[in-house]
Amino acid sequence: MNDASAVAVSVSVRILIVDDHAVVRAGLRALLEGEPGLDVIGETGEGEQAVLLAGRHKPDVVLMDLRLTDAGTGSGAEVGGIAATRRITSTVPGVNVVVLTSYGSRGDVVRAMEAGARGYVLKAGPPEELFRAVRAAAAGGMGLAPEVTAQLVGGAIGAGPALSGREVEVVGLLARGHSNRAIAAALHLSEATVKTHLVRIYRKLGTENRASTVSEAVRRGLLEIGG
Numbered sequence: 001m002n003d004a005s006a007v008a009v010s011v012s013v014r015i016l017i018v019d020d021h022a023v024v025r026a027g028l029r030a031l032l033e034g035e036p037g038l039d040v041i042g043e044t045g046e047g048e049q050a051v052l053l054a055g056r057h058k059p060d061v062v063l064m065d066l067r068l069t070d071a072g073t074g075s076g077a078e079v080g081g082i083a084a085t086r087r088i089t090s091t092v093p094g095v096n097v098v099v100l101t102s103y104g105s106r107g108d109v110v111r112a113m114e115a116g117a118r119g120y121v122l123k124a125g126p127p128e129e130l131f132r133a134v135r136a137a138a139a140g141g142m143g144l145a146p147e148v149t150a151q152l153v154g155g156a157i158g159a160g161p162a163l164s165g166r167e168v169e170v171v172g173l174l175a176r177g178h179s180n181r182a183i184a185a186a187l188h189l190s191e192a193t194v195k196t197h198l199v200r201i202y203r204k205l206g207t208e209n210r211a212s213t214v215s216e217a218v219r220r221g222l223l224e225i226g227g
Helices: 003-010 022-033 047-057 081-091 106-114 127-138 146-156 165-175 180-187 191-205 210-219
Strands: 013-018 038-044 061-065 096-101 119-122
Touching: 013 022, 013 047, 013 127, 022 038, 022 061, 022 127, 038 047, 047 061, 047 081, 061 081, 061 127, 081 096, 081 106, 096 127, 106 119, 106 165, 119 127, 165 180, 165 191, 165 210, 180 191, 191 210
Parallel strands: 013 038, 013 061, 061 096, 096 119
Antiparallel strands: none
């Protein structure tokens, strides 16, 4: 083996773990560092900190918990798993995000992909699926668990127009009883823009008012009451 080959083989995939449970982070670190070619370079339980660490250390892959309990702290903006994923993929070139979560609804998968995630793996899945997804994302590909692929393929049959990531955020705030003005403030939009989003959401979901829109979003798996 020549020197160039030796260097290529020695390069590991650098991973940042983001999960709001310390025990889960410890378990993931032990699992990943026990696999040849994978190297955990840091961890955090907060979405905002994840964005900062990704920008500072430029990991190859950020392993992101979809539902961080710090969402809603402070301003409530840009700290949840989806929002952190969107910020990392849009502002830190070369850093890929793989979502690791207990949830596998089509709505969650679509939101993660729209935010720029390059992989989606269920926590209950075998370690090999996690390793495969991390390596695929690091190489610029997609790493989806078989159950996730089935959700996307099955949901595409007879499905109506998908909501954008921003539209899902608007529906989420509707579900919390926010007014148009409150939604505009939370998402840093004008009220006119919020009204435009609502018109498009009503059309896509086939609904006529706020209550029926929330109900339809829950039925489609875009929202989960109590989740």
